[in-house]
Amino acid sequence: MIRLSVLQKVLWGAVVLAAAGSVFIYQRQPVQQIETVEAFRPEFALADADGQIRQSAEFRGRHSLVFFGFTNCPDVCPTTLSEVAQVMDELGPDAAKVQPVFISVDPERDRQMGLNEFTTAFHPSILGLAGDAASTRAAADSFKIFFEREDDTAAPDGYSMSHSPALYLIGPEGDWLRQYTYGTPASEILADLKSRL
Amino acid sequence: MRNILLGGLAMVLFAGAAQACETVTLGDLSVDHAWSRATIGESRPAVFYVAITNAGTQDDALTGISTPAAAMPMLHETVVADGVASMPHAMSVPVPAGQTTELAPGGYHGMLMQLTSALKEGDSFPVTLIFEKAGEVTVNVEVLSLRAEGPTCDDAS
Structure with missing residues (x-):
């Protein structure tokens, strides 16, 4: 003993x-x-626009394209969403194998302003998630990404959000596969995705 | 990559500028490629992009913008540092002599807050650019699709 x-x-x-x-x-x-070092599996449990909790586990079996942002963001976020929309359009029949997920880093305001209205304006396949403060922070930590509220009198409501602008590719097993840095052209993302599907 | 693309497309543009891509001049400055994106409603800020070419020998700076389309238009800059994007207010945008300065996605941009009404694709609205030395000039801004990533005159091929 x-x-x-x-x-x-x-x-x-x-x-x-x-x-x-x-x-x-x-x-x-x-x-x-x-x-190549170790698989890591980001986890999240966040409410969608209807208030249903959506968990990372439900997206197994497909690739997910995950990105963080906020709907009040006029420059970076529309650029990323447009690229994702273009990728989804050009995937054609393979689009069913990819789930794009937009995670709000400004969930309270985004929920008030309309989350679905924003994501579907870019592409109907994009799932918008906006949790509470704790689950949003947990999701960001799980993806090892940064976001922060910044007081800014020159921004709507007196604040803006700084955040990691990259796109993250999650595999069918839930493994983090890679990131596409901000500004990666849609054509490159598409080519890489197609090689994996 | 993007620069090469823009360069090539700029040549196309010079060959036959479309009406939608009008150029206005103010002394040595010429202003073109003014565009914006459609907005979802009027409560989210709109964006304003433009290219300013300074053909003179004196540096200038864009110090402000105004427009009847928004009560609170400001200059911002998207900065991506250490993998984090933030969007500080830009006091002014340098317009150096002999160069073209672009307000473009991922960099300097006008942020149009407190919109008078939602911007719809196909609309246009005036924006007045205020320069430190050259004074003021007004340009017509084309509202493109929410998904637009550049001015339409660049897609003239």
Whole structure:
């Protein structure tokens, strides 16, 4: 019994070391190489426009194109949404294998202003999600992305949101596959997606 | 890539500028490619993009914009640093001598807040550009689709 618990301690020690080691390795790897180091599976549970909680698990079996933003954003977000819309149009019959997901980093205001109205204006396939503050933060942390409210008297309602503008590709198993940095042309995203479907 | 594309398309433009892509001049400055995107309702801000060419020898700067389309038009800049996009207010946009300065997606842009009414595709509205030295000039802005990524005159091929 005592020997076993010593063994357990040793094993747990090994686990801690391995975890610390993988964190160390993860931090030292350029972003593009994460997929070769370890699979990571971002999770979220966020309300859609109808108030239904949508969880990352329900999107298994398809690829997801996930991006964060806010509907009051006149420059960056329309650019990303337009690119996603173009990709979805050009995927043709393969479009059913890809679910684009827009996660609001300004959920309260976006919900008031109309989430569906915004996403469907770009493409009907885009699912808009706007959780509460805690679930939004949890989703962003899970994707390892940054967002922050910035007070700005030169913005509507006196604030704006800074956020990571990239698109994230999640595989059918829920694994984070890669990101497309902001400004990646729709044609490149399309070509990469098609090679995976 | 985008620059090459713009360069090539600019040549097409010079060959036969469409009416929708009018150029207005103010001294050494010429202003063209003014466009905006349709808005969803009037409560979300609209955007304003334009190209300003300074053919002179003196640097200038765009210090403000005004328009009857919005009560609170301002200049902003999208900055992507360390993987995070933010949108600080730009006090002025440099318009250096001998160069073309673009307000374009992902960079400087006019943010039109408190819209008078929703912008619809196919509409146009005037925007007055206020320069530090050259003074003011008004340009007609074309409202393109919500999904537009550049001025239509660039797609003239």
